[in-house]
Every structure is written in structure tokens, then in C-alpha cells.
Amino acid sequence: MAARPKRARSVRPAKAGGHRRRRNGEGTPDRREAILAAALDEFSLRGFAAARLDDVARRAGVAKGTIYLYFRDKEALFQELVRSVIGPLIERFEASAEIDLPARVVAERIVEMFVREIYGTRRKDVIRLIIAEGPRFPKIAEFYYREVISRVIAAVRGLLRRAAERGEIPAEALARFPQLLVAPGLVAIVWHGLFDRFEPLDVAALMRAHLDLLFGERRTG
Amino acid sequence: MAARPKRARSVRPAKAGGHRRRRNGEGTPDRREAILAAALDEFSLRGFAAARLDDVARRAGVAKGTIYLYFRDKEALFQELVRSVIGPLIERFEASAEIDLPARVVAERIVEMFVREIYGTRRKDVIRLIIAEGPRFPKIAEFYYREVISRVIAAVRGLLRRAAERGEIPAEALARFPQLLVAPGLVAIVWHGLFDRFEPLDVAALMRAHLDLLFGERRTG
Amino acid sequence: MAARPKRARSVRPAKAGGHRRRRNGEGTPDRREAILAAALDEFSLRGFAAARLDDVARRAGVAKGTIYLYFRDKEALFQELVRSVIGPLIERFEASAEIDLPARVVAERIVEMFVREIYGTRRKDVIRLIIAEGPRFPKIAEFYYREVISRVIAAVRGLLRRAAERGEIPAEALARFPQLLVAPGLVAIVWHGLFDRFEPLDVAALMRAHLDLLFGERRTG
Amino acid sequence: MAARPKRARSVRPAKAGGHRRRRNGEGTPDRREAILAAALDEFSLRGFAAARLDDVARRAGVAKGTIYLYFRDKEALFQELVRSVIGPLIERFEASAEIDLPARVVAERIVEMFVREIYGTRRKDVIRLIIAEGPRFPKIAEFYYREVISRVIAAVRGLLRRAAERGEIPAEALARFPQLLVAPGLVAIVWHGLFDRFEPLDVAALMRAHLDLLFGERRTG
DNA sequence: GATGAATGAGGGTTCATTCAT
DNA sequence: TATGAATGAACCCTCATTCAT
Numbered sequence: 045m046a047a048r049p050k051r052a053r054s055v056r057p058a059k060a061g062g063h064r065r066r067r068n069g070e071g072t073p074d075r076r077e078a079i080l081a082a083a084l085d086e087f088s089l090r091g092f093a094a095a096r097l098d099d100v101a102r103r104a105g106v107a108k109g110t111i112y113l114y115f116r117d118k119e120a121l122f123q124e125l126v127r128s129v130i131g132p133l134i135e136r137f138e139a140s141a142e143i144d145l146p147a148r149v150v151a152e153r154i155v156e157m158f159v160r161e162i163y164g165t166r167r168k169d170v171i172r173l174i175i176a177e178g179p180r181f182p183k184i185a186e187f188y189y190r191e192v193i194s195r196v197i198a199a200v201r202g203l204l205r206r207a208a209e210r211g212e213i214p215a216e217a218l219a220r221f222p223q224l225l226v227a228p229g230l231v232a233i234v235w236h237g238l239f240d241r242f243e244p245l246d247v248a249a250l251m252r253a254h255l256d257l258l259f260g261e262r263r264t265g
Numbered sequence: 266m267a268a269r270p271k272r273a274r275s276v277r278p279a280k281a282g283g284h285r286r287r288r289n290g291e292g293t294p295d296r297r298e299a300i301l302a303a304a305l306d307e308f309s310l311r312g313f314a315a316a317r318l319d320d321v322a323r324r325a326g327v328a329k330g331t332i333y334l335y336f337r338d339k340e341a342l343f344q345e346l347v348r349s350v351i352g353p354l355i356e357r358f359e360a361s362a363e364i365d366l367p368a369r370v371v372a373e374r375i376v377e378m379f380v381r382e383i384y385g386t387r388r389k390d391v392i393r394l395i396i397a398e399g400p401r402f403p404k405i406a407e408f409y410y411r412e413v414i415s416r417v418i419a420a421v422r423g424l425l426r427r428a429a430e431r432g433e434i435p436a437e438a439l440a441r442f443p444q445l446l447v448a449p450g451l452v453a454i455v456w457h458g459l460f461d462r463f464e465p466l467d468v469a470a471l472m473r474a475h476l477d478l479l480f481g482e483r484r485t486g
Numbered sequence: 487m488a489a490r491p492k493r494a495r496s497v498r499p500a501k502a503g504g505h506r507r508r509r510n511g512e513g514t515p516d517r518r519e520a521i522l523a524a525a526l527d528e529f530s531l532r533g534f535a536a537a538r539l540d541d542v543a544r545r546a547g548v549a550k551g552t553i554y555l556y557f558r559d560k561e562a563l564f565q566e567l568v569r570s571v572i573g574p575l576i577e578r579f580e581a582s583a584e585i586d587l588p589a590r591v592v593a594e595r596i597v598e599m600f601v602r603e604i605y606g607t608r609r610k611d612v613i614r615l616i617i618a619e620g621p622r623f624p625k626i627a628e629f630y631y632r633e634v635i636s637r638v639i640a641a642v643r644g645l646l647r648r649a650a651e652r653g654e655i656p657a658e659a660l661a662r663f664p665q666l667l668v669a670p671g672l673v674a675i676v677w678h679g680l681f682d683r684f685e686p687l688d689v690a691a692l693m694r695a696h697l698d699l700l701f702g703e704r705r706t707g
Numbered sequence: 708m709a710a711r712p713k714r715a716r717s718v719r720p721a722k723a724g725g726h727r728r729r730r731n732g733e734g735t736p737d738r739r740e741a742i743l744a745a746a747l748d749e750f751s752l753r754g755f756a757a758a759r760l761d762d763v764a765r766r767a768g769v770a771k772g773t774i775y776l777y778f779r780d781k782e783a784l785f786q787e788l789v790r791s792v793i794g795p796l797i798e799r800f801e802a803s804a805e806i807d808l809p810a811r812v813v814a815e816r817i818v819e820m821f822v823r824e825i826y827g828t829r830r831k832d833v834i835r836l837i838i839a840e841g842p843r844f845p846k847i848a849e850f851y852y853r854e855v856i857s858r859v860i861a862a863v864r865g866l867l868r869r870a871a872e873r874g875e876i877p878a879e880a881l882a883r884f885p886q887l888l889v890a891p892g893l894v895a896i897v898w899h900g901l902f903d904r905f906e907p908l909d910v911a912a913l914m915r916a917h918l919d920l921l922f923g924e925r926r927t928g
Numbered sequence: 929g930a931t932g933a934a935t936g937a938g939g940g941t942t943c944a945t946t947c948a949t
Numbered sequence: 950t951a952t953g954a955a956t957g958a959a960c961c962c963t964c965a966t967t968c969a970t
Contacts (some may be wrong), residue, residue: 317963
């Protein structure tokens with residue numbers, strides 16, 4: 045406690061407080077964003093429990109206390125990280141699925157969007173985090189289910205059921221289990237985190253092969 | 266650990282009287298097994314970093330120090346846990362895949378074995394652990410890749426390539442990416458950990474639907 | 487501060503919008519007074535170490551930095567608080583004691599002044615603070631001794647010795663230990679802070695009873 | 708977190724854990740008592756909030772973590788400190804007050820016991836702590852009221868009322884406010900903490916003078 | 929072997945203090 | 950003057966690890 049009546053403030057007795065480290069002209073000094081980005085790095089690297097806010101702060105270029113100006117505690121930081129990354133994704137996904145085109149075309153678009161917007165970005169790391177930490181963070185799991193999974197499932201299911209009625213896809217199996225459409229995406233994310241250094245995975249090809257299996261071949265690279 | 270998702274301040278009674286002695290005279294010989302089982306429980310419940318060896322010991326009915334008689338440290342305990350659970354699985358899987366039956370039949374057997382031997386047992390929790398903690402434990406990831414993934418992939422790939430040559434499956438997409446065969450299994454495991462309480466998943470039906478999509482319908486339950 | 491006796495995690499809204507602007511145009515001129523008043527509230531409520539300048543500032547309706555325009559640091563704020571409240575009291579007390587009336591009359595006046603000017607005001611809280619924090623603030627204790635205690639003691643002692651010589655009081659015990667005259671006042675202050683909610687204390691009656699014991703009965707309410 | 712997958716445990720990578728510092732043959736290694744004694748020292752010196760458990764541990768000759776083997780947290784340590792010191796006092800006090808002797812004799816015994824058992828021991832520091840910290844620790848205040856104050860008050864009141872009935876004391880003022888009997892004791896404790904270095908107080912003489920005032924002179928030293 | 933009390937480094941969180949605006 | 954975002958030292962508490970018994 046800095047306020048304890050004297051006791052010689054260990055070192056630097058008269059300079060304990062805060063310099064604003066005005067980092068050179070960078071434009072927005074948006075600390076909140078910087079902290080979230082750093083948190084994603086550290087949480088991805090070590091997992092929630094083992095990540096240190098000290099490292100988050102250093103990586104973000106702020107002092108440790110600064111984190112607490114923007115987030116109530118470590119857990120809130122984690123939750124807001126997930127929300128901020130996942131939130132914006134939702135509308136886009138739903139929009140894509142609602143277009144009334146042939147199922148295969150829509151499926152291709154969804155897959156392509158997955159590869160571009162998730163697998164190709166830091167969002168894949170957030171999804172990895174959700175998979176890894178979700179069981180210990182019921183709120184995160186619930187948020188993710190409510191805001192993402194259930195909506196995507198509903199959208200895809202509607203799309204596929206119509207396609208099945210039009211006979212575009214062999215059975216309505218896919219409509220019952222829309223998870224099957226994105227299952228390889230999940231595999232890709234998990235594979236990336238665990239095995240890529242032993243055997244890299246061509247995700248685009250994987251997803252194309254998957255679509256070929258579901259809808260019958262078309263033209264493959 | 267402040268980061269553990271909150272837990273009712275475990276009321277350590279200030280002089281920890283309670284010491285759970287084990288049942289019979291000189292103890293079950295397999296303390297090692299008991300510790301591994303307890304470790305699986307605790308690691309599953311909290312994740313590696315947040316699990317406490319104190320809880321593992323209590324759950325196993327041994328003293329904390331005893332763990333160190335059998336395992337070098339917490340990390341070694343985790344690694345051996347994975348090994349001990351995953352190891353025995355391998356031969357069986359390979360055996361199944363080598364039988365030279367029609368691809369669909371073999372695929373069905375593999376899927377059924379997955380449901381019975383993995384999804385239906387604690388092994389699914391170990392796989393969840395590998396997914397969650399693997400990136401922080403390169404040795405675990407490598408072991409799992411070397412001893413399980415690469416072998417299963419090779420076996421399945423051989424099987425499917427032969428089937429594709431015989432025209433039993435439409436394309437060789439599956440042979441290129443055998444991951445596609447088990448992708449729904451992975452989804453099921455992840456789903457179970459995160460979303461089952463919102464929307465339970467009928468894994469057997471999911472896997473059957475998946476096979477129907479891959480091989481064309483046949484007879485569905 | 488983990489040591490503060492628990493307080494519902496003050497819900498800092500992560501971007502602390504609310505900033506209580508003061509009422510009129512360019513502000514009440516006596517920010518200093520406002521800060522001192524707020525400091526008395528907070529120090530009384532939590533004690534010196536656990537009080538937060540943040541709360542003092544909020545209560546005073548100023549920014550945190552403003553405190554440092556008027557006081558060197560937290561300790562100086564505390565010292566000046568004590569001075570500003572105790573200082574004005576002194577002359578009055580001395581004046582009362584110097585009047586050359588019968589001892590009992592003077593004692594009654596002193597007691598009455600204590601009840602009215604100390605026990606009935608926030609000054610009692612300052613005295614409580616001195617009692618509680620004094621040992622850690624030698625300067626405060628010294629100031630209080632030099633400016634208050636020693637003077638009051640001297641005044642009361644002179645008064646009583648004269649009274650004893652005139653035979654108005656049975657012995658010179660009181661003159662040797664003028665503390666005995668105010669001891670019940672101290673008890674009242676301490677009692678108020680600790681036990682009033684269990685058993686309220688009628689301070690006026692207590693003081694009257696005390697005088698009756700010292701000087702022999704007269705007329706009691 | 709010591710368990711974080713590697714990161715070179717800063718210094719002494721293989722010797723992080725616990726040596727039992729078996730202090731030379733001392734008899735009881737009663738750590739609990741040592742910690743309580745050290746806590747009394749530190750809390751007295753700095754107050755509850757500003758005291759550091761680090762210092763308590765050092766003073767007790769144990770490691771910081773050891774404190775938590777015996778006490779749930781800092782607050783529990785404080786509460787148990789008060790209880791352990793105050794508790795044993797109660798019966799003795801009650802016993803003394805119940806003897807049916809002339810009031811003055813009993814009062815003298817009580818006063819003498821106060822001087823010997825409280826003022827002459829560390830218990831006076833605990834009472835100072837209660838006065839200083841009680842308002843922030845309602846449980847402490849309640850415990851102290853329930854277990855000490857209310858009982859002592861009741862005992863003294865009974866004693867004095869009987870004495871008043873026998874005409875031994877002039878009025879029943881004292882029976883109404885037994886606090887008046889011990890008020891100088893409180894003054895002595897407070898004085899000791901604050902002003903002894905400026906003007907030492909002869910407590911025994913103070914208490915004797917007090918009794919003389921209450922009961923009429925007898926023989927004074 | 930088995931125990932569990934003891935250790936002490938480590939990390940989340942707080943808050944007095946500073947200073948650019 | 951006044952502000953309040955930023956700082957970082959400090960401190961409570963946890964828990965992997967050790968070792969005398």
C-alpha cells in the first residue's frame with residue numbers, strides 16, 4: 045500500500061505515479077483495442093488461466109493498471125474479447141444464408157466466407173479459445189450458442205430444407221444436422237492449432253472436397 | 266487463483282482435520298490408476314492450468330505428496346494421462362480399418378467404434394483436453410499426432426483409396442481428406458462440452474446421417 | 487485493496503462516464519472545504535489507510551487530481567483535516583475553564599460544551615480518528631497533545647486546584663488527574679462508534695451522573 | 708502461476724518448494740500462536756489495513772503461505788486474534804464481580820485486575836485495536852459487546868446496585884452507568900497509545916484517585 | 929512407501945500519485 | 950486552475966513442490 049505512513053517507498057521515492065507514455069504520433073491511441081488485441085494473443089498462446097495480464101499489458105504497450113480502466117477483471121476482458129470478435133460476424137453470416145439460390149451455391153458462399161473471414165483471420169483463434177475455455181465459462185458458451193450457433197444453424201437449416209424440397213440435395217440429412225456442413229471447418233481450426241507443423245492442411249481444398257461429397261462433384265482444383 | 270471461474274471459497278477448516286483414509290489395509294495397489302482417474306476428472310473440469318493437485322489428491326484418496334511418487338510433476342501427470350487413455354485405443358482402430366470389406370461397411374464400423382469407445386466414455390474428455398491444451402503442450406500434440414492421428418489417417422486413407430478404385434465411393438475426395446470421415450465426431454465432442462445443455466445432440470443419428478451423405482442413403486433408423 | 491472489509495465491487499462502468507459536475511458556474515470557491523468535509527466522511531467510514539482518495543474526490547464533487555492542488559498527499563490531507571477541525575476548538579475551551587466560578591459550575595460548563603460542541607458534531611469523529619490513527623501519525627498525536635490536551639489539562643488543573651484549596655471538592659485527586667473529568671466523554675465517543683446499535687447511551691445523563699459522583703448530588707434529571 | 712508450461716521459473720528452477728525450517732529445539736513449534744503474536748504486533752503497529760501479512764510472517768518466523776494454513780484470510784486472522792486474547796478474560800472478570808463484599812473492595816479488585824491483566828499486558832493493545840478498527844468490523848464489535856461489555860456491565864451493575872441499596876455508595880448513578888467505573892481505564896489505554904512519550908501517566912495512581920472520588924478517600928499513596 | 933505441513937514465487941487487483949490537456 | 954486517464958509499486962492470496970516424519 046503506497047499510502048503506508050512512510051517506509052521509504054523502496055526505490056525512486058518521489059516518482060511513483062503515472063507518466064502518460066504518449067507513444068509517438070500513431071493516430072488513435074485506442075487503448076481498448078490494443079488491450080483486446082494483446083489479450084487475444086496472450087490467451088491464444090497460453091489459455092485463459094495461464095495468461096498473465098502483465099504480458100497482456102506489455103504487449104499492448106500500456107501499464108498493468110490501465111487494463112482495469114477498461115475491463116472489470118481478467119474474466120471480463122476474456123468475455124468482451126469473445127464478444128467483440130464474434131459479434132460483428134453474425135449478421136453477415138445470416139445474410140449470406142438467406143439468399144435464395146441453389147443450395148450448392150449458397151453452401152459454397154458460406155464455406156468461402158468461413159475460409160476468408162474466420163479461418164483466414166484471428167477469429168479462428170477466438171473460436172479455438174471458445175472450444176478450449178467454453179466449458180469453464182458458461183456465459184461465453186451461452187453467448188456463443190445464442191448469438192452464433194443457434195442463428196447459423198437456423199439459417200442453414202432453412203436454406204437446406206428448401207433445397208431438399210426442390211430435390212437439390214439427396215436427403216434431408218443435412219437439414220436435420222446442419223452441423224455437418226461446417227464440421228470440416230471445425231476440424232480445420234483444431235488441426236491448425238495442433239498438427240499444422242507436422243502436416244499442413246489445405247483448408248480450401250478440404251472444404252471443396254467436402255462440398256463435392258455433399259452435393260456431388262462439379263469441378264475441383 | 267483468482268482466475269478460476271469463481272468457486273465458493275472452499276472453507277478450509279483452518280486445521281484441515283479431515284483426511285480420507287483409503288478403504289482396505291495397505292491400500293489398493295493401483296494408486297497410480299486412482300491418481301490418473303482423478304486427474305482426468307479435475308483436468309476436464311477446470312483445464313490443466315486451473316486444476317489443483319490438491320483436488321486431484323483428495324479425489325484420488327491419497328496425500329498430495331503421493332502424486333509425486335508416481336509422476337514427476339503436474340505436466341508429466343497430464344502427459345501420462347493422455348498417453349494412458351489414448352495409447353490402448355490405437356491398435357484397435359488400426360485393426361478395424363485393415364479389414365478388407367466394402368468401404369461403407371468399414372466406415373460404419375469405424376463410426377460405431379468411435380461412438381462406443383470414445384464418445385461413450387471418458388476418452389471423449391481426453392480428446393477435449395487435447396484440443397484445448399494441445400497448443401500449449403507440443404509434446405502432447407506430437408504424441409497424439411504420431412501415435413493416433415497419422416496412423417488412423419493412413420489406415421483410413423488406404424482403405425478408402427482401395428474403395429475408390431473399386432468405384433464404391435464417388436470420388437477420391439475422402440481418400441485425400443480422411444479427416445472428413447471423422448469431422449462430425451469432433452463436432453459432437455465439442456458440442457457436448459459446450460452446447461448440450463441448450464440443445465442436446467443425437468450423436469448416433471448425426472453419424473448415420475453423415476454416412477448417408479457420404480455413401481448415399483441405405484437404411485436409416 | 488483486498489483488506490478493505492469487503493465492499494460490493496463498486497461496478498466501475500469500465501469507461502467511467504458519470505462525472506458529477508458541480509452546481510453553479512465557476513464552482514464554489516471553497517473546494518478546499520469540500521475536500522476536507524469529504525475526507526472526514528471517508529476517513530471516518532473506513533479509516534485512514536482504507537479510505538480512497540477517489541471516493542473523497544467523488545464525495546467532494548471534484549476530480550481526483552484537484553485534491554493534490556490543495557494538499558500535498560493523503561497524509562497531509564489527514565493532518566490538515568485534524569488541524570482544521572480541532573484548532574478552533576482550543577481557545578473556546580480555555581476560555582471556559584478560566585472563568586473563576588465554583589468548580590462544579592465550571593465543570594458543568596465544560597461538560598456541557600463537550601456534549602454540544604464535540605459529541606454533538608462531526609468533531610467526535612475526528613477525535614475517534616485521532617484515537618484510532620494517532621499511534622501511526624506521531625505528528626498528529628503531538629499536535630493534538632500540544633494544542634489541545636496539554637492546554638486543556640493545564641486549564642482544568644488550575645481551576646480544580648483552586649477549587650480544592652477552597653474546599654469545594656473533597657480531594658485534589660481531580661486536580662492531579664484532570665483526565666478523570668473527561669474520561670466519560672471519551673467512553674461516550676468510543677461507545678458511540680462501537681456499541682450504540684446494541685445499547686444506545688444517553689450521553690447527557692451519563693455526564694450528569696458523572697458530575698454527581700465527583701461533586702456530590704445536586705439535582706438529577 | 709507456477710504451473711505454467713515452462714518459462715524457466717525465473718531463478719532456482721529446481722528448488723521452488725518447501726523446506727521445513729525446523730527451528731532449533733524450541734519445544735512447541737506452535738505456529739498458530741507465533742502467528743497470532745506476530746499479528747498482534749503488526750496490527751498494533753500499523754492498524755489492520757496497513758499491516759502486511761508479509762511482515763506478520765517474517766515476525767512469526769514462518770513463510771507467508773503458512774498463515775493461510777491456520778487462518779482463512781487476513782480478516783479471519785484479525786478476528787481470531789481478538790477472540791483468542793479477549794475470550795479467556797471474561798470468566799475471570801465475572802467471577803471477581805460476583806463476590807459479595809463491600810462495593811469499594813470489589814471495585815478495587817476489579818480495578819487492580821484491570822491494571823494487572825489488561826493494562827499490564829498485550830491485551831491493552833487488543834483493546835486499542837478494537838477501539839480503532841471496531842467500526843469497520845461489526846462482527847468484532849458485536850463479539851466484544853456480547854462476550855465482554857454486556858457481561859461486565861451486567862456484573863458490575865448488579866454489584867453496585869446492591870451496594871447502593873446498602874448505602875455504601877452515595878447514589879445509584881454508578882449502577883446506572885457502570886461505564887463510569889472503567890472510564891479512566893479506557894483513558895489510560897488511549898493515553899498510553901498517544902501521549903505517553905510526552906507525559907507518562909501513572910495508571911495505578913490514576914485508578915486509585917478515581918476510586919477515591921467515587922467512594923470517598925481512604926488512604927492514598 | 930506415504931503423508932501433509934510448510935514453502936515462497938507468482939499473479940490479479942487496487943489505488944496514491946502524476947501530468948498532458 | 951481543474952481534470953481524469955494512466956502509471957506501477959505494493960499486497961493479498963494461491964498452489965506446485967519439497968521433505969521431515
